[in-house]
Every structure is written in structure tokens, then in C-alpha cells.
Amino acid sequence: MSSDNERLFERFGREFPAGTVVFREGDVGNEMYVIQAGKVNITKKSRDVETVLVTLGLGAFFGEMAIINQKPRSASAVVLEDARLLVIGPKTFEAMIRGNSEIAVRMIKILAQRLQEADEQIENLLIKDHNSRVVHYLTHMASRGKAVAGGILVQVTQEDLAVKVGLKVHEVKEVLDKLLRARLIRVDEGGGGGALIIHEVNRLREFLEFLEMKEKFGDI
Ligand code: CMP
Numbered sequence: 001m002s003s004d005n006e007r008l009f010e011r012f013g014r015e016f017p018a019g020t021v022v023f024r025e026g027d028v029g030n031e032m033y034v035i036q037a038g039k040v041n042i043t044k045k046s047r048d049v050e051t052v053l054v055t056l057g058l059g060a061f062f063g064e065m066a067i068i069n070q071k072p073r074s075a076s077a078v079v080l081e082d083a084r085l086l087v088i089g090p091k092t093f094e095a096m097i098r099g100n101s102e103i104a105v106r107m108i109k110i111l112a113q114r115l116q117e118a119d120e121q122i123e124n125l126l127i128k129d130h131n132s133r134v135v136h137y138l139t140h141m142a143s144r145g146k147a148v149a150g151g152i153l154v155q156v157t158q159e160d161l162a163v164k165v166g167l168k169v170h171e172v173k174e175v176l177d178k179l180l181r182a183r184l185i186r187v188d189e190g191g192g193g194g195a196l197i198i199h200e201v202n203r204l205r206e207f208l209e210f211l212e213m214k215e216k217f218g219d220i
Contacts, residue, residue: 008036008086009036009084009086012086012087012088012092013036013084013085013086013087014084014085014087015082015083015084016038016079016082016083016084016085017079017082018038018079018080018081018082018083019078019079020078020079020083021076021077021078021079022040022063022077022078022079022085023063023073023076023077024073024076025043025044025045025072025073025074025075025076026072026073027072027073028066028072028073029063029066029072029073030066030067030089030090031063031067031087031088031089031090032061032062032063032064032066032067032087032088032093033061033062033063033077033085033086033087033088034059034060034061034085034086034088035056035057035058035059035060035061035062035083035084035085036058036083036084036085036086037058037082037083037084038057038079038080038081038082038083038084038085039055039056039057039079039080039081039083040055040056040060040062040077040078040079040080040083040085041054041055041056041077041078041079041080042054042055042056042062042075042076042077043075043076043077043078044074044075044076045076050076051163052160052163053075055080061107061110062077063077064093064107067090067093120140121164124136124137124140124164124165124166125165125166128215129211129215130167130171130174130175131175131178131211132208132211132212132215133165133166133167134161134165134167134172134175134176134179135175135179135204135207135208135211136208137161137164137165138154138179138185138196138198138204139201139204139205139208141154141156142154142198142201142204143201145198148197150186150197150199151186151197151198151199151200151201152197152198152201153188153195153196153197154195154196154197154198155194155195156194156195156196157194158172158173158176161176176196179204179207182207183199184198184199184200184203184204184207185197185198185199185204186199
């Protein structure tokens with residue numbers, strides 16, 4: 001830990017073992033958290049199914065919305081890997097934002113990014129056809145993927161993909177199988193099944209256009 005981090009941790013830090021529920025959706029709370037080590041899942045329950053919205057790691061923050069909006073927690077936070085968190089109360093939060101424009105700007109950027117991702121997810125969920133929904137999401141992920149030999153590496157498990165596109169895992173698998181057979185993608189063996197390689201993003205885009213045409217005009 002750097003000495004700055006040590007000082008912050010002495011003042012605001014707490015250790016949270018894996019499995020700790022930091023707070024639950026609907027709780028009243030006015031503290032925010034900054035991750036100094038470990039990982040935290042942000043989860044939301046819908047029709048009795050708990051879904052991971054995002055996994056946050058080093059440097060990320062959460063729990064700021066309840067302070068800003070003065071509303072109950074919009075989601076739950078559960079520690080995935082033993083974590084060291086800075087726990088920041090509302091007064092310190094306000095002092096931090098007012099006193100340090102760099103922190104305020106960083107926070108605005110992250111909130112804007114979250115909104116953009118939510119908008120992109122809404123756009124995706126409005127696509128009716130399952131094939132198009134998965135392909136649309138993969139083309140979007142490819143723009144943030146890493147160039148590797150043989151294509152673009154996209155870090156995503158079938159489970160994550162299913163959550164993001166609002167389908168069941170077996171439905172996602174069916175679509176991925178079609179893409180594998182068409183040699184548009186392959187599973188990254190080194191990634192333990194948690195990553196895909198998209199051979200040519202442009203071909204995947206063309207395939208998406210083809211699917212959109214098919215939906216518009218039907219099979220002719
Ligand atoms: P709050 O509503 O206080 O409690 C739940 C927290 O989860 C929320 O603040 C945000 O910090 C965080 N959160 C909610 N939705 C997302 C999301 N889509 N991506 C990242 N973090 C989120």
C-alpha cells in the first residue's frame with residue numbers, strides 16, 4: 001500500500017471478508033465505499049432471481065447514489081473476494097466533492113459512463129430476435145476488446161452474456177453455437193471458457209445486418 005493509501009485506510013478503512021453483504025437493495029444508507037483491494041458484486045433482484053449487474057474492483061466506488069439521491073439503496077453490494085474498503089460518510093463525501101474538483105469530475109465521468117452503458121443495454125433489450133441481440137452485444141464488446149492473434153479477444157462468460165442480453169444461458173449457447181459453426185467466433189481456450197475471440201468484427205457486423213434484414217423481410 002502507498003503511504004497515502006495507508007493514511008486513508010487508517011482513517012476510513014475496513015476489511016470485509018468474501019461473502020459479506022455490505023448492504024441490501026432497499027436498505028436506508030448514507031455511506032459510500034471505495035475499493036482499495038478485493039472485488040464487490042453489485043446485484044439486483046428481479047422476480048426472485050438475483051442478478052449481478054457488475055463486478056467492481058480496485059479504485060471503483062459504489063453506494064454514492066443513496067447519498068446523492070437520498071433514496072434507499074438501488075442494488076445490493078456483496079463482497080466477492082476479501083476486500084478492503086474506504087467507508088465514507090455523507091459529510092466527508094460532500095467535503096470531498098466540494099474540496100476536490102478532480103474527484104468530482106472523475107465521479108461525473110463514471111456516472112455518465114454508467115448511464116451510457118444502461119442506454120446501450122436498453123437498446124439491446126429492445127431487439128426482439130435472440131440471434132441479433134447476442135450479435136449486437138458482441139459487436140459492441142468488440143469495440144472495447146483486445147487485439148490478439150486471430151482476432152479480438154472479448155472477456156465474457158456465457159452466464160454474463162445471458163444477464164446482459166436478458167436471455168437464458170441455454171438460449172445464449174444456441175446462438176454462440178451458430179456463430180461458432182459459421183466460424184465468426186471461437187472460444188478462447190486459454191481463458192477457461194471465459195472469453196471469446198471474434199475473428200473479424202466486420203464480418204460479425206455484416207452478419208448482424210443480415211439478421212436485421214431477415215427480421216425485416218422474413219425468409220425469402
Ligand atoms: P446505491 O443506490 O447507494 O447502492 C447500490 C449501488 O450500486 C449504487 O448506489 C451504485 O453505486 C451501484 N450501482 C447501481 N447500479 C450500477 C451499475 N449499473 N453499475 C455500477 N454500479 C451500480
